[in-house]
Amino acid sequence: MRAVVKNSAERGFQYVTDYPDPKPADGQVVVQIAAASLCGTDREVYEWTPSAQAFNLDVPVATGHEGAGTIVEVGPGVTGLQVGDRVALESHLTCGQCFPCRTGDAHTCEKTGIIGMHIDGVFAEYMAAPQDICVKLPDHASLETGALLEAAGVAVHAIQRSGYAVAGRAVLVSGAGPVGLVVAYLARLMGAAHVLVVEPNPYRRAQAEKLGALAMPPGDEVIERCRQLTGRRGGFDVAFECSGAQAALPSLFEALRREATLPPSATPAAPPRSTSPPTSTRRASPCAASSAAGSGKPGNRRCCCWTPAASTWNG
Numbered sequence: 034m035r036a037v038v039k040n041s042a043e044r045g046f047q048y049v050t051d052y053p054d055p056k057p058a059d060g061q062v063v064v065q066i067a068a069a070s071l072c073g074t075d076r077e078v079y080e081w082t083p084s085a086q087a088f089n090l091d092v093p094v095a096t097g098h099e100g101a102g103t104i105v106e107v108g109p110g111v112t113g114l115q116v117g118d119r120v121a122l123e124s125h126l127t128c129g130q131c132f133p134c135r136t137g138d139a140h141t142c143e144k145t146g147i148i149g150m151h152i153d154g155v156f157a158e159y160m161a162a163p164q165d166i167c168v169k170l171p172d173h174a175s176l177e178t179g180a181l182l183e184a185a186g187v188a189v190h191a192i193q194r195s196g197y198a199v200a201g202r203a204v205l206v207s208g209a210g211p212v213g214l215v216v217a218y219l220a221r222l223m224g225a226a227h228v229l230v231v232e233p234n235p236y237r238r239a240q241a242e243k244l245g246a247l248a249m250p251p252g253d254e255v256i257e258r259c260r261q262l263t264g265r266r267g268g269f270d271v272a273f274e275c276s277g278a279q280a281a282l283p284s285l286f287e288a289l290r291r292e293a294t295l296p297p298s299a300t301p302a303a304p305p306r307s308t309s310p311p312t313s314t315r316r317a318s319p320c321a322a323s324s325a326a327g328s329g330k331p332g333n334r335r336c337c338c339w340t341p342a343a344s345t346w347n348g
Contacts, residue, residue, distance in 0.1 A: 199225045
């Protein structure tokens with residue numbers, strides 16, 4: 034079958050036409066992939082950045098972790114799924130036995146694996162998927178929509194980890210990719226007083242504006258606008274960093290009021306470091322948001338959180 038493969042621990046992917054067709058093992062189904070979406074992590078894996086290397090990929094592997102398709106074969110021991118079911122795929126593989134898994138926090142499983150990194154993923158015609166990561170789609174949901182649910186899950190989890198700090202609040206979103214747009218959309222639905230999206234790409238800014246958000250390119254004007262909109266509050270209440278761009282962080286802190294919340298929800302190319310706190314004395318609550326199913330990654334990687342007292346970033 035055709036597939037986009039990471040063959041070795043170095044920069045690049047390979048497009049192949051003779052990758053082995055998958056066979057379902059016990060508890061697995063074979064899914065014919067109909068739609069797959071690109072994640073910023075896919076770029077990191079292609080470039081083989083420090084962030085990608087921290088995932089400890091099992092190469093060679095068919096890449097891609099956001100997708101949906103139709104079940105075409107069911108393996109032994111599978112229950113609740115049948116040929117013809119349309120499913121979206123959860124991207125995380127968990128053990129079900131460690132303390133986090135057994136106490137409702139499987140998103141921080143000590144042995145987390147990722148499809149497209151530790152088993153063959155969705156940048157292929159077919160994938161053998163564990164039944165536990167298959168989510169049936171309702172009839173009205175397209176397979177293209179299903180391929181975007183993983184990114185939507187990142188946004189939902191970021192809002193959850195912020196303590197749902199959006200209703201009636203001033204919400205700043207850095208990055209208008211799929212995650213940032215869902216955050217902006219949900220913040221509007223939940224009654225945010227202001228939603229401002231910072232995005233350098235004009236097309237993506239236009240998408241944010243269609244959702245009812247105020248959209249601006251990066252720059253000092255963002256900080257000024259945030260302070261204008263919030264008056265004596267001194268800045269926005271919560272910011273969601275959805276771009277993975279380290280350069281975005283200083284202005285986010287400056288745009289926030291004291292004791293605001295900033296849950297990062299994107300993976301940077303390398304662990305962020307800072308030798309000094311933000312230029313003002315504003316403090317952001319250290320709220321570490323996780324990706325899609327959570328912050329647990331192989332190699333004990335975690336998303337980043339600001340530690341005001343230490344004036345450093347912790348990866």
